[in-house]
Amino acid sequence: MIPAVEVSHLVKQFGRLTAVNDLSFAVDPGELFGFLGPNGAGKSTTIHILCTLLAPTSGRASVAGFDCFRDPVQVRRSIGIIFQDPSLDERLTARENLEFHGMIYHMEKPLRRRRIEEVLKFVELWDRRDSVARTFSGGMKRRLEVARGLMHEPKVLFLDEPTIGLDPQTRHRIWTLMGELRAQQRTTFFMTTHSMEEAERCDRVAILDNGRLLALGRPPDLVREHRAKNLEEVFLGLTGHGLRDEEVSNREISRGRVKKMRAWA
Amino acid sequence: MFDFQAIRMIWLREMIRMSRDRTQIAGSLARPILWLVILGLGLGSAFPGFGRQPYTAFLFPGIVAMNLLYGSFLSAISVIWDREFGFLKEMLVAPISRSSIALGKSASGATVAMVQGGLVFLFLPLIGVSVPFWKLLLGLPAMFLIAFPLTAMGLLLASRMTSFEGFGTLANFVVMPMFFLSGAVFPLGSAPPFLRALGRVNPMTYGVDLLRAVFYGTHAHPLWFSVSALGLFSAAAISGAVAAFSRRS
Numbered sequence: 001m002i003p004a005v006e007v008s009h010l011v012k013q014f015g016r017l018t019a020v021n022d023l024s025f026a027v028d029p030g031e032l033f034g035f036l037g038p039n040g041a042g043k044s045t046t047i048h049i050l051c052t053l054l055a056p057t058s059g060r061a062s063v064a065g066f067d068c069f070r071d072p073v074q075v076r077r078s079i080g081i082i083f084q085d086p087s088l089d090e091r092l093t094a095r096e097n098l099e100f101h102g103m104i105y106h107m108e109k110p111l112r113r114r115r116i117e118e119v120l121k122f123v124e125l126w127d128r129r130d131s132v133a134r135t136f137s138g139g140m141k142r143r144l145e146v147a148r149g150l151m152h153e154p155k156v157l158f159l160d161e162p163t164i165g166l167d168p169q170t171r172h173r174i175w176t177l178m179g180e181l182r183a184q185q186r187t188t189f190f191m192t193t194h195s196m197e198e199a200e201r202c203d204r205v206a207i208l209d210n211g212r213l214l215a216l217g218r219p220p221d222l223v224r225e226h227r228a229k230n231l232e233e234v235f236l237g238l239t240g241h242g243l244r245d246e247e248v249s250n251r252e253i254s255r256g257r258v259k260k261m262r263a264w265a
Numbered sequence: 266m267f268d269f270q271a272i273r274m275i276w277l278r279e280m281i282r283m284s285r286d287r288t289q290i291a292g293s294l295a296r297p298i299l300w301l302v303i304l305g306l307g308l309g310s311a312f313p314g315f316g317r318q319p320y321t322a323f324l325f326p327g328i329v330a331m332n333l334l335y336g337s338f339l340s341a342i343s344v345i346w347d348r349e350f351g352f353l354k355e356m357l358v359a360p361i362s363r364s365s366i367a368l369g370k371s372a373s374g375a376t377v378a379m380v381q382g383g384l385v386f387l388f389l390p391l392i393g394v395s396v397p398f399w400k401l402l403l404g405l406p407a408m409f410l411i412a413f414p415l416t417a418m419g420l421l422l423a424s425r426m427t428s429f430e431g432f433g434t435l436a437n438f439v440v441m442p443m444f445f446l447s448g449a450v451f452p453l454g455s456a457p458p459f460l461r462a463l464g465r466v467n468p469m470t471y472g473v474d475l476l477r478a479v480f481y482g483t484h485a486h487p488l489w490f491s492v493s494a495l496g497l498f499s500a501a502a503i504s505g506a507v508a509a510f511s512r513r514s
Binding site for chain 1: 270271273274277278281282285286349351352354355356357358359360361362513514
């Protein structure tokens with residue numbers, strides 16, 4: 001069986017900073033895999049390498065049997081991504097966003113039309129298909145991104161904190177959708193989260209800090225091995241109680257920058 | 266290497282965005298009002314002894330070129346925003362080649378700029394200049410030829426920029442010098458030698474000259490020379506943009 005995701009001795013350095021340090025693990029097809037760690041642990045860097053946006057410094061990473069560095073187009077064909085920051089085109093309607101997505105994934109028009117209807121109904125946005133994405137609430141935008149990530153039926157879906165900032169209703173809905181998909185299509189889910197409650201629902205979790213793998217296993221097993229009450233205790237035990245300096249979100253910086261740019265233009 | 270469905274998609278998307286964005290249109294109407302109507306008519310009447318044609322007529326192709334410059338650069342610069350939070354991120358993880366993205370962005374940015382340059386035509390009656398309609402139509406492909414390498418060059422610069430703060434610098438050190446040293450506002454022929462020399466290496470010089478040739482039939486450089494200069498600039502700029510987009514850190 002070819003693993004859905006395989007990482008071996010992966011290293012990524014940015015100048016003198018080692019963001020990912022000799023990381024190795026594998027994810028089985030159909031698995032719901034949680035990728036946990038404090039801010040700056042190396043989660044996003046690993047996901048960016050897996051999604052072919054970054055090149056590894058050394059080591060190997062592959063998705064669905066394709067090498068992320070040597071065979072990026074094959075990897076991209078096999079994956080879907082729901083980014084932490086929104087990546088919709090807010091000036092386009094829900095349907096147009098999906099239409100263009102289908103075009104760059106080389107889906108023929110009839111298939112595109114059929115899948116648009118399916119995924120929009122799946123995330124309950126079919127009634128709003130001709131509304132411009134800008135008018136959507138945060139939860140609706142997220143659902144539209146989920147629909148888009150699923151539209152080309154990826155083998156592996158990466159979700160970078162998919163439920164952050166969402167209300168409990170939307171969060172619940174997204175989890176239900178993931179469950180349905182796993183039952184129907186054996187899609188592999190690779191997600192990062194800071195919510196221990198969500199992490200406990202994963203088949204297996206990897207706990208990461210300073211670019212190194214600290215623990216890997218099924219949540220109940222990890223709790224037992226570490227003689228802890230719950231996963232949160234395992235997590236804090238491994239990564240410490242010290243606070244991490246959170247980097248200012250890209251979005252906040254650039255929103256300010258955009259205002260400056262508009263003033264200039 | 267090039268994926269035409271992806272290029273078409275990027276182009277179509279930009280057209281839809283243009284049709285829904287009024288601020289861009291407002292900007293491309295404001296520039297000719299400031300430069301052509303106010304400055305052109307004002308300066309023209311202060312210095313009536315300017316060459317054989319009225320100053321506004323001389324200035325008109327230059328302001329078309331100005332809108333091409335701004336339209337191309339702004340559309341190229343928008344990829345910085347797109348890369349962080351927008352659709353570019355979606356495209357970078359899609360199964361299409363980076364070269365198709367660069368080519369699609371250049372073609373669509375050039376089309377947007379061409380439309381913005383065309384908006385300057387609306388001011389012709391106001392400045393008392395008449396250019397036959399067919400010559401204006403003939404100007405459109407010339408305008409695309411000018412805007413395409415500018416957008417590609419903008420993409421190349423944008424790929425090196427991590428923030429929008431750089432845009433002010435870009436405007437001051439790239440856009441404005443290219444505009445002033447192109448013969449858009451004053452004839453380079455009567456300028457001091459060092460300005461003339463700078464003008465000669467500025468690709469915009471050949472763009473403005475090409476527009477004068479199309480609109481009025483007057484030109485400082487042979488037509489084939491201007492077209493080849495712009496073609497060469499296009500080839501260099503698009504190669505640079507493709508290379509910049511293909512690099513993975």
